[in-house]
Every structure is written in C-alpha cells, then in structure tokens.
Amino acid sequence: MSDGPTYGFDTLQIHAGARPDPATGARQTPIYQTTAYVFRDADHAAALFNLQEVGFIYSRLTNPTVAVLQERVATLEGGVGAVCCSSGHAAQIMALFPLMGPGCNVVASTRLYGGTVTQFSQTIKRFGWSAKFVDTDDLDAVKAAIDDNTRAVFCESVANPGGYVTDIRALADVADAAQIPLIVDNTSATPYLCRPIEQGATLVVHSTTKYLTGNGTVTGGCIVDSGQFDWSASGKFPSLSEPEPAYHGLKFHETFGPLAFTFHGIAIGLRDLGMTMNPQAAHYTLMGIETLSLRMQRHVENAEKVAAWLEADPRVDYVTYAGLPSSPYAERAQRCYPKGTGGLFTFAVKGGYDACVKLVNALEIFSHVANLGDTRSLIIHSASTTHRQLTLEQQEAAGAAPNVVRVSIGIEDPDDLIADLDQALAKATA
Numbered sequence: 071m072s073d074g075p076t077y078g079f080d081t082l083q084i085h086a087g088a089r090p091d092p093a094t095g096a097r098q099t100p101i102y103q104t105t106a107y108v109f110r111d112a113d114h115a116a117a118l119f120n121l122q123e124v125g126f127i128y129s130r131l132t133n134p135t136v137a138v139l140q141e142r143v144a145t146l147e148g149g150v151g152a153v154c155c156s157s158g159h160a161a162q163i164m165a166l167f168p169l170m171g172p173g174c175n176v177v178a179s180t181r182l183y184g185g186t187v188t189q190f191s192q193t194i195k196r197f198g199w200s201a202k203f204v205d206t207d208d209l210d211a212v213k214a215a216i217d218d219n220t221r222a223v224f225c226e227s228v229a230n231p232g233g234y235v236t237d238i239r240a241l242a243d244v245a246d247a248a249q250i251p252l253i254v255d256n257t258s259a260t261p262y263l264c265r266p267i268e269q270g271a272t273l274v275v276h277s278t279t280k281y282l283t284g285n286g287t288v289t290g291g292c293i294v295d296s297g298q299f300d301w302s303a304s305g306k307f308p309s310l311s312e313p314e315p316a317y318h319g320l321k322f323h324e325t326f327g328p329l330a331f332t333f334h335g336i337a338i339g340l341r342d343l344g345m346t347m348n349p350q351a352a353h354y355t356l357m358g359i360e361t362l363s364l365r366m367q368r369h370v371e372n373a374e375k376v377a378a379w380l381e382a383d384p385r386v387d388y389v390t391y392a393g394l395p396s397s398p399y400a401e402r403a404q405r406c407y408p409k410g411t412g413g414l415f416t417f418a419v420k421g422g423y424d425a426c427v428k429l430v431n432a433l434e435i436f437s438h439v440a441n442l443g444d445t446r447s448l449i450i451h452s453a454s455t456t457h458r459q460l461t462l463e464q465q466e467a468a469g470a471a472p473n474v475v476r477v478s479i480g481i482e483d484p485d486d487l488i489a490d491l492d493q494a495l496a497k498a499t500a
C-alpha cells in the first residue's frame with residue numbers, strides 16, 4: 071500500500087509497512103530466516119557499512135521481517151521510525167542508552183511495572199546511571215527532581231499493575247521546559263487507546279510481548295521515535311549530536327535529522343548491545359497487530375464489566391480500574407483515554423495476603439501467570455511474584471500491596487469471567 075496519513079487505524083494495523091513479497095508475491099510478510107544478506111559488490115558493502123546506503127547487512131542489526139514490524143508500530147504510534155528488540159526490558163535499555171552516560175539519571179514514575187523499578191533502581195547502576203522515582207501526578211515533584219544530569223523522564227501511559235492513567239501532555243510540558251525527552255512505556259494502553267507522541271512524548275517503548283502480539287507467544291520490544299526532539303540544542307546528548315568515532319566521526323543528528331535516534335538504535339544499539347528481535351518473533355507480533363483494535367475494544371468492554379462487578383462485591387475492598395466512574399482517575403481517563411483504559415487493573419481482597427493466594431489457586435478460567443495482554447484472562451499476586459524484590463513501601467507506591475491481585479482481563483465471555491471470580495472469591499474468603 072502507498073503511504074498515506076488518510077488511512078484509519080484499522081487499515082494501518084493490517085497494512086502499514088507491508089507489501090507483497092517482491093520475489094514471490096507472497097501476500098503475508100515472509101519470515102526472512104537468514105543471518106546475512108549477499109552484497110551486490112564490494113562498493114555496495116562499503117556503502118552499507120559506512121551508513122551511506124540503507125540496506126540489510128546482518129540480522130543482528132536489521133532483518134526484512136523485523137523491518138515490517140518496525141514500520142507498522144512506528145506508523146500506529148505516529149512516529150518517524152522504530153527499532154525492535156528482544157524484549158520490553160531491552161527496549162528500555164535501548165531507549166536510555168543513547169541518552170545516558172556515567173553520572174546521568176532518569177526521573178521515573180513510582181507507578182511502573184515492578185521489573186522496571188528493579189531495572190532502574192538496581193541494574194542500571196552498573197552503567198553508572200541512576201533513577202529518581204517520583205509521583206508523576208505531582209508535577210512540582212517532577213520539576214524538583216530534574217537536575218543538570220537528568221537525561222529523560224519515564225512513565226507508563228496506563229501503569230502496570232494498578233491501571234492508573236498518566237496525563238502525558240502535562241508531563242511532556244515539564245520535560246520540554248527542561249529540554250529533556252519524555253519516554254512513555256505504552257505497553258498496557260497500546261497505540262489503539264493512547265498515542266503518546268500526539269501528547270508530546272519524544273520516545274515510546276513497548277513490550278510487544280503483551281497486547282501487540284496479543285496471545286502470549288513471543289517476547290519482544292520496540293522503541294518508537296517521534297522525530298521531534300532537537301538532540302543538538304542542549305549539548306546534553308553527545309552520542310547523537312557529536313562525532314561518532316566508530317563511524318569516522320559521523321554525527322547522527324546532523325546526518326539523519328529526525329531519524330537520528332532510530333539510526334543510532336540500529337547502528338550502535340543493536341550492533342553493540344545485540345538485543346535483537348528474531349524474525350519468528352516479528353512474524354507472531356505482526357499477526358497479532360492485525361487484530362489489535364478489535365481485541366482492545368473487547369478487553370476494555372470486558373474489563374469495565376468485571377471491574378464494576380468486583381467493585382460491588384462485599385468480599386472486595388477496592389478496585390483500581392481507572393475506567394470506573396468512581397475512580398479518582400475517571401476525569402483524566404475520559405479526557406486523555408477516551409477509548410478506554412485497557413484491560414489491566416488490581417483489586418484488594420478482604421482477608422489480605424492469604425486470601426489472595428487462595429484466590430489465585432481457586433480460579434479456573436483465569437491463569438496464574440507472570441504476563442499480561444493475552445487473549446486469555448490472567449491473574450497474579452504481584453507482592454509474592456513480580457514485585458517481590460521491592461520493599462513494602464515500593465510495593466504500595468506501585469499499587470502492588472500484599473492484599474492486592476492484578477488481573478489482565480481477556481476477551482472471553484465476560485459472564486464466565488465473573489462466575490469464575492465469584493466461585494474463587496467464595497473459596498478465598500470462606
């Protein structure tokens with residue numbers, strides 16, 4: 071299909087980036103299961119290695135199946151380019167890598183996936199980077215946390231596990247004023263429910279493992295670049311604005327303009343960090359994305375029904391779903407997420423930790439797994455699993471207190487999901 075901003079989301083989720091295979095006419099994007107690509111001649115090879123010509127060299131850097139997925143996600147997010155990688159966690163490191171250096175920090179929301187809190191509070195210290203966690207609803211606290219060494223603000227649009235919703239526009243204004251990029255993890259919302267770039271985000275990261283693939287088959291990640299950030303203005307981003315020794319002094323921003331971040335992600339990030347997505351994974355994710363809008367509509371519809379039922383149940387203390395009219399986030403949800411706030415939320419079970427453990431054991435349709443964004447309904451007791459490395463204070467700040475379970479509502483018959491929760495709650499609170 072020819073490029074055109076006139077196509078709707080439902081069309082783009084099927085067609086963007088893909089065209090019939092030029093060699094065979096295959097309608098579905100083939101899985102290019104190859105490590106390397108034959109150069110036309112020695113000059114062609116040299117031009118590719120000098121970044122003077124765009125093409126395929128080696129599948130650690132680029133692969134035609136993965137390239138289709140990159141273009142598809144970039145288009146759906148409204149970005150200029152994207153880099154896919156091996157997991158959502160890889161995408162986060164890949165997003166920070168060109169921005170940070172020893173002594174630099176990222177100002178991050180307290181409401182993040184527990185694995186991200188661990189990655190940011192522990193692992194990135196090994197690179198000499200650090201994170202400052204703030205409540206991103208408190209814009210003054212965000213402003214106060216940003217210092218001369220801050221290189222990015224990081225949040226989730228719809229936060230895992232609580233399903234809390236972020237006012238991206240307000241946060242982007244703070245980041246803009248400080249001349250630093252806002253990075254939004256849009257995993258739980260997906261571009262169907264939220265397009266962070268339209269609200270001022272510089273970069274969007276995804277765990278494609280979740281809703282984009284949609285059925286729990288492969289891990290993957292993606293970083294989408296808005297192409298709108300001036301990497302040279304402040305002198306804070308030398309990897310993008312200054313000469314790159316490994317490419318004979320090439321300056322990424324000067325040479326590639328709005329595509330600087332994307333080219334850097336491939337030519338330096340994937341080349342040297344090697345967190346590459348394999349073409350099989352890209353294939354599964356491309357299959358999943360074709361039905362993204364249909365699934366997200368159903369995830370939202372089901373989550374609204376299940377959350378409302380749970381809220382009315384006396385065995386449940388509270389439900390955090392931002393799509394409930396009673397949520398403190400209801401106004402923001404309607405303003406910033408008019409198509410709904412996704413399928414992810416937590417609820418607190420009367421009876422605390424023990425009741426939560428009994429509940430997850432008693433459920434029959436819900437699977438007890440460390441994943442979200444599947445067609446199947448999933449549940450997890452975060453405090454004893456994904457968030458167990460965190461302190462009690464961090465668990466509570468992240469919405470994963472010991473009396474809370476997280477659900478990822480699937481696209482099954484909602485009455486069956488409610489019946490399953492009903493029988494399991496009876497056993498958990500007997």
Ligand SMILES: Cc1ncc(COP(=O)(O)O)c(C=O)c1O
Binds near residue numbers: 291
């Ligand atoms: C919101 C969010 N971001 C990032 C990740 C990390 O993704 P992955 O497991 O693909 O590394 C997860 C995983 O659960 C997540 O929920």
